[in-house]
Amino acid sequence: MNAITLIAILACTYLVVFAQSTVNFVRVWLGAQIDLLPALIVYAALSGNPLLTTLIAVFGGLWFDSLSLNPLGVSIGPLMIMGMVLLHFRELVLREQMSAQFIFGLAAGAAVPVMVVLVLLTLGKQPLLGWGSLWQWAVMSVGCGMATPVVFRVFDLIEHWLSYQPLPETTFNHNREMKRGRH
Amino acid sequence: MFKRAHYVAMAAVLILVLLLLSLPDQTAARVKLAVSAVFLPLFGLSQSTQTATGKVADMTLPKGVLINQMEQLRRENETMRLLQMQFDAVKLENDRLRQMIQMKPQTTWKPRMAKVIGRDPANWWRTVQIDVGSAEGVQVNLPVMTSQGLVGRIHAVGEHRALVVLIGAPECRVAAVVDKSRENGVVGPSGTAAVLDPNLVELSYLTRSSKLEPGQAVYTSGLGGIFPAGILIGSIVDTQTVEHGLYVEARVKLAVNVNQLEEVWVLLPPAKP
Numbered sequence: 001m002n003a004i005t006l007i008a009i010l011a012c013t014y015l016v017v018f019a020q021s022t023v024n025f026v027r028v029w030l031g032a033q034i035d036l037l038p039a040l041i042v043y044a045a046l047s048g049n050p051l052l053t054t055l056i057a058v059f060g061g062l063w064f065d066s067l068s069l070n071p072l073g074v075s076i077g078p079l080m081i082m083g084m085v086l087l088h089f090r091e092l093v094l095r096e097q098m099s100a101q102f103i104f105g106l107a108a109g110a111a112v113p114v115m116v117v118l119v120l121l122t123l124g125k126q127p128l129l130g131w132g133s134l135w136q137w138a139v140m141s142v143g144c145g146m147a148t149p150v151v152f153r154v155f156d157l158i159e160h161w162l163s164y165q166p167l168p169e170t171t172f173n174h175n176r177e178m179k180r181g182r183h
Numbered sequence: 184m185f186k187r188a189h190y191v192a193m194a195a196v197l198i199l200v201l202l203l204l205s206l207p208d209q210t211a212a213r214v215k216l217a218v219s220a221v222f223l224p225l226f227g228l229s230q231s232t233q234t235a236t237g238k239v240a241d242m243t244l245p246k247g248v249l250i251n252q253m254e255q256l257r258r259e260n261e262t263m264r265l266l267q268m269q270f271d272a273v274k275l276e277n278d279r280l281r282q283m284i285q286m287k288p289q290t291t292w293k294p295r296m297a298k299v300i301g302r303d304p305a306n307w308w309r310t311v312q313i314d315v316g317s318a319e320g321v322q323v324n325l326p327v328m329t330s331q332g333l334v335g336r337i338h339a340v341g342e343h344r345a346l347v348v349l350i351g352a353p354e355c356r357v358a359a360v361v362d363k364s365r366e367n368g369v370v371g372p373s374g375t376a377a378v379l380d381p382n383l384v385e386l387s388y389l390t391r392s393s394k395l396e397p398g399q400a401v402y403t404s405g406l407g408g409i410f411p412a413g414i415l416i417g418s419i420v421d422t423q424t425v426e427h428g429l430y431v432e433a434r435v436k437l438a439v440n441v442n443q444l445e446e447v448w449v450l451l452p453p454a455k456p
Contacts, residue, residue: 018225020304028442031379032306054192066219067301069308072211073203080196084189117307126353127307132378136306
């Protein structure tokens with residue numbers, strides 16, 4: 001992954017946070033806004049590198065908190081923990097399988113908000129919680145799970161466009177050509 | 184397996200988070216505004232796009248519809264002028280009577296229109312961003328409303344942007360009074376229902392003897408000093424006794440649909456003489 005790809009993925013993170021603040025129809029229809037940052041962390045941890053994971057956790061978390069009533073920095077920790085756990089097990093994961101991407105997106109979408117709310121409660125804040133929060137949690141988890149394979153396709157495409165591709169190698173090689181007969 | 188680089192990254196992020204969370208409130212608010220300033224170009228772009236789309240939609244409206252709308256607005260304008268004249272006369276009388284009994288004159292707020300440019304991306308808060316800030320005279324704790332009723336109060340202010348905490352959030356409790364019965368209470372989040380229906384709030388701390396009926400209007404009482412008295416909050420949906428009959432709580436349907444806020448009015452304090 002080169003620097004341009006990394007910047008492009010960070011720019012997408014920026015747009016995703018902005019969209020979560022301005023696009024309201026999901027919230028009106030389903031009663032909850034879907035958080036896509038866990039999906040981005042899953043991609044960064046499974047297909048990227050520790051640097052990308054850290055950058056998405058830090059910048060994504062900072063940007064998210066800056067548009068929210070969350071204390072600044074609250075979202076960074078849970079995103080980072082999720083990313084590091086996935087990085088730890090990335091060799092054991094079939095990361096190209098759509099089902100694996102969905103499951104990890106679902107798990108991240110479920111775990112990150114819970115961790116953020118726990119941090120908020122620890123800090124003495126009063127987030128708006130109730131039985132309806134369970135529905136919101138389910139919507140966020142499933143939404144994130146469904147978005148994760150899409151994130152993988154889009155970012156793989158971005159990486160394909162912005163990275164040097166290996167030249168296709170043919171089995172035929174002029175230098176090694178065996179010519180039979182008299183020459 | 185975990186490499187040294189992973190531990191270094193984790194430690195660096197942990198230190199950053201602890202630093203950010205331990206910042207004093209004012210510094211944290213400033214840092215937050217500085218960080219969120221990166222979204223200003225996108226907010227601007229989004230607003231320009233909406234304005235352009237609106238203009239295109241206006242251009243495609245048939246002339247007949249426009250003439251009808253204009254006629255309707257002209258009639259409304261005339262009615263408003265008559266009401267304004269009556270209001271001015273009543274205000275003059277009120278001021279004169281207040282002066283006679285040596286009462287402080289009532290504060291006249293200066294409304295400033297603002298557009299809603301964003302919402303809280305987190306599901307556990309209820310806030311919106313508006314496109315006016317300290318440069319336009321907006322300060323923390325100013326009331327925000329629409330022509331239908333109360334919306335909330337200003338929580339944080341940037342130069343050209345402000346964060347509004349909506350009514351029904353735990354950070355925006357409002358002293359309220361019920362129409363006719365003049366029962367006083369406090370409007371706050373409506374328990375579990377509030378999470379899924381942001382237009383439902385709870386009016387609590389009502390006395391056991393209070394006689395409330397569904398449909399009764401609830402207004403701001405002016406107690407607490409943030410919200411001026413007489414702004415419509417909503418209407419009562421139902422009531423129930425709580426704490427073994429010690430006091431009464433009422434669910435209130437907000438007059439404003441907070442899910443569909445587009446434009447709001449910030450009530451600026453009157454200029455000091």
